Amino acid sequence: MQIFLRVLHWACRLILAGIFVYSGYIKVQSPLEFAAAIAGYKLVPDSLIFPLATYLPWLEIALGALLLVGWKIRYAALGAAALLLAFSVILTVTYARGIDADCGCFGFGQKISPLTIARDMLMLLPAVALIFESRLRTFAEGWSRA
Numbered sequence: 001m002q003i004f005l006r007v008l009h010w011a012c013r014l015i016l017a018g019i020f021v022y023s024g025y026i027k028v029q030s031p032l033e034f035a036a037a038i039a040g041y042k043l044v045p046d047s048l049i050f051p052l053a054t055y056l057p058w059l060e061i062a063l064g065a066l067l068l069v070g071w072k073i074r075y076a077a078l079g080a081a082a083l084l085l086a087f088s089v090i091l092t093v094t095y096a097r098g099i100d101a102d103c104g105c106f107g108f109g110q111k112i113s114p115l116t117i118a119r120d121m122l123m124l125l126p127a128v129a130l131i132f133e134s135r136l137r138t139f140a141e142g143w144s145r146a
Contacts, residue, residue, distance in 0.1 A: 012126035013067050020064030026107050027057035037104025041094045077130035088120040
């Protein structure tokens with residue numbers, strides 16, 4: 001059981017780190033396209049579009065880097081989960097409003113759809129596993145003794 005939990009821990013860290021570093025990097029490379037994607041959601045005032053397009057990708061990269069190096073993993077996973085939950089809500093609200101917006105998640109040109117929403121929600125799983133890892137270990141130890 002210990003090996004499984006160790007593999008799960010590393011898999012969750014590497015998956016989340018890869019997701020956040022990659023998506024942040026793509027957005028840093030094309031800040032104007034990312035700003036256009038943010039504007040397409042029609043959820044934030046115009047005065048916040050460029051600051052979000054400028055700083056949000058660096059936050060994603062920082063969270064990915066923290067997960068990769070292993071510093072404050074639980075807090076980094078909590079930050080990643082908060083961002084993923086916020087992204088999922090924003091995608092869902094935008095889609096429900098009937099707005100044909102560019103997702104802007106992993107590049108540009110992909111419209112928001114139930115599939116993009118489900119993908120973002122699925123990415124929450126490794127973050128939640130890392131957040132509750134200590135409880136999962138306690139549960140697994142108790143289960144293996146029984």
